[in-house]
Amino acid sequence: MHLKRKRKLQQLLLLTVGSGLIIGLILYALSENINLFFSPSEIASRKAYPVQRIKVGGMVREGSLERANDSLQVSFMITDYQHDLVVYYDGILPDLFREGQGIVAQGQLQADGAFVADQVLAKHDENYMPPEVSDAIEQASAAANATTEQTDL
Amino acid sequence: MIPELGHLALILALCLAIALAVVPLFGNATSQLRLQVAAHPLALGQGCMLLLAYAALTVSFIMDDFSVVYVVANSNSALPLPYKFSAVWGSHEGSLLLWVFILSLWTIAVSLLGKRLPLLMQARVLAVMGMISSGFLAFTLLTSNPFKRYLPDAAIEGADLNPLLQDFGLMIHPPMLYMGYVGFSVAFAFAIAALMDGKVDAAWARWVRPWTAMAWGFLTLGIALGSWWAYYELGWGGWWFWDPVENASLMPWLSGTALLHSLAVSEQRRLFKSWTLLLAILTFSLSLLGTFLVRSGVLTSVHAFATDPERGYFMLLLLVLCVGGSLVLYALRASTVRSRAVFNLLSRETCLLANNILLMVALAIVFLGTLYPLFLDVLGGERISVGPPYFNVLFVPIMALLLLLLGIGINVRWRAMPSQRLMHLLRQPLLWALGAGFAWPWVYAGAFNASVALAGALLVWLLATSVADLRQRVQQQNNAGSVWWKLGASYYGMLLAHIGIGFTALGIVMVSHYSVEVSLRMAPNDKVNVGGYQFIFDGVKSIDGPNYSSIQAQVQVLKNGSVQQILQPEKRHYNAGQQVMTEVAIDAGLWRDLYVAMGEPLAQDSWALRIHYKPFVRWIWLGALLMAFGAGSAAWGKRHRFILLPVAQTRHKGINS
């Protein structure tokens, strides 16, 4: 009886420790592999560090797209209507990439404040901007609202 | 007129579904035989009504009835006819109708094939399926009626089907996926019936196994089709993105795989019973969660449907009722179905237990990775996304371990096996696998690569262990005066499905390691070498399709100086919605795909082109086909089990400690 009980205890311990360990490992891996999302305003206010791999979102500013003549190198500006961010990208832009369209770029922020993207996404199934982008823009305009109210006072 | 007819049929289907949910159980409670038997005609009636409703919507599409809102939103008079059929499930309302229609088909199948089950079981299983059906029919009618009309005046022209969906792969992907998702409702219904009964025996597991295998096979096909579609339609050359919607279909697949294996133990050894029940509930719950995630818009994804929060709440309510209700029942009743037995550490039970643990860990990885951003968002944290590296780093080793274990599991016997005997059986396969694994990357690429070696070794390991087990069984059969084909379709199905995983794994590793991708600017007559082929860009020409106009690039493919093929990728401009779509050109082959996609037009007639060389990519889907085929024949081989009377005796009796 005593032996049996001990065994049960062992099993229970094994179960909790085992599953705890697994969940812990998963969460650790998760925290190592998340991509934080920033808006141009947040980057302007230095919330993101260079070297960190991040995602940025915004609308492509009209007239800002420039192409190299001999390669696929492009640069363009994205904006949340408060701040702009210059993005460099070497590759094929998605079908839905157009000036005035919302996009999400993934890559690294440079020390000089420009952004080098290794991936540019425009949401495929939508006529409208990716939600992260609209969110970022909404936040930026809310912030702008708040500052105008302050100056009014 | 026809849409009204369809609407009416849908309402009648709901009435019949409610009756199906209530009447047999009432008959149960009051011991009225006639009411229990009524489940069969009710199931059939519900199916007929849904067929009628479904046909009505299809006819509305074919006849371009632009007074129906759903048709206007998803069709166009210029849409080719085959796509008018598939446009029925091109968006939320219609695909929900397809969902309930498929549920009614499964219900009819259970009703027809399950006539030999105990009446109590028949009545309960069908009633549970009726409950699910009523919930979803109410959801359809109250929030997403596909028959809604523009009144008083109709639209002149439709908005056209989303161009991404105008494609053969996407014609068959949703029905297959739904066959899988919804098919798990059968196992779920059986689990609920067993909980009501308070009893799980070998016979119960026998009935459930073929149904689960069928659903699993369909789900496998559905996922593979989705991956194939993403590969050639999205134009990035990727075949799996760890996108939330893909993960939503992978989760029930993982859980369903665990269920299949745990059912085997429950049948053969009367073990893991309450665990099996929980897995049956979990698998269907994850199917529902998948449906919810795609439709509620809580997750963003390339595949997500247009969203509407009201539908999200209704859907979640259904989910909570269904999952919560069944888990409450589980908490109350599962303690009556405990199993107790002893088995040796070296036994098939241990292998299947390990299989279940590994699959659950894999499920936890996918689940947390998919829903973590959502939870963080709800709890007021930052907006994040989880990158593919997370999934690759965690998921891949678990799968490798699973495949390694699988080879042992095939050969090991129930209850116990002497270790010398197992070693004897496995020695040869192990040598084969090691040899092939080391040789393979050298032979293919002239250099060693650990992952490729591992994948090659695992495939050979699976093949060799299967052959070892087959040989041993044939020997036993010969002693009993029988021959190899008497081993039965379900045994060969099992082997085939397992080998299929090996093929998929090898395909994945090969394409991940030896793919070549080039994005470049090409002017007419420019040449580029990719993967031993020469590509020459000959310029573009304009062509017109039925509902789009298109710019088509001409790309010659040369090998050793002779022209092999002319690839013609397109950039399509769909007239109705003004969307631009990239149409990829692929030269498919067993050993490699050549893949060319057009980017943007650049100055002076030059274009951005994306050229891929993808070795072994077909093996990924070939493996999935084998898995689905294997599951099908496993179910077919066991078909007698749900048609004939339950076999009272099981071969192995559990030994109580």
Place this chain on the structure above:
Amino acid sequence: MNQDTTVATNWPGWRWRLLLLLPMVLAFGMGALLWKSIGTDPNRLESNLIGKPIPELLGPSLLDQQRFLQRSDLSGQPALLNVWATWCTSCAIEHPYLIQIAKLEQVRIIGINYHDKRPQAIDWLNRLGNPYAFTVFDQQGDLGIELGVTGAPETYLVDAAGIIRARHVGILNERTWPQLRQQYQQLIADVDSQ
């Protein structure tokens, strides 16, 4: 000692029952989180301006530089405020549909030309047609900020008194207009009954 392992357990009843409760508790926790997550639906942009009036001063007119538009220019009729710009490709897709509903259904639409350049915007209306009763030229996006505009196209439904009744983010088309149409017709009916 033999190698036998007991997997199935024989814990005292209450502990076993507690374990069986676990899936249920987890599921309900999940449900609660998901429930909350629908509220924070990333696609949903809840405007807290619904029920509030649009600003008194709207901005200069696009077509008539001399004119400054005000709330009173709504002239006591319900209307749609449509945010558009020439840089916005989705707006080009939406435009023919706006013309269609303005013509066929007599819907009063007021344009808000957002973050744009005047000559291009005027050229756009000349080329593609003008569905708008009048258009506010909102070069700096001031009006847009007051309305909480997140991008273009975006459409607000405003009643006769200039109070925002609904907001639609994205394109108006056969698919999305019917949701607003009902509300719009209701507002028209309210005006007629008074």
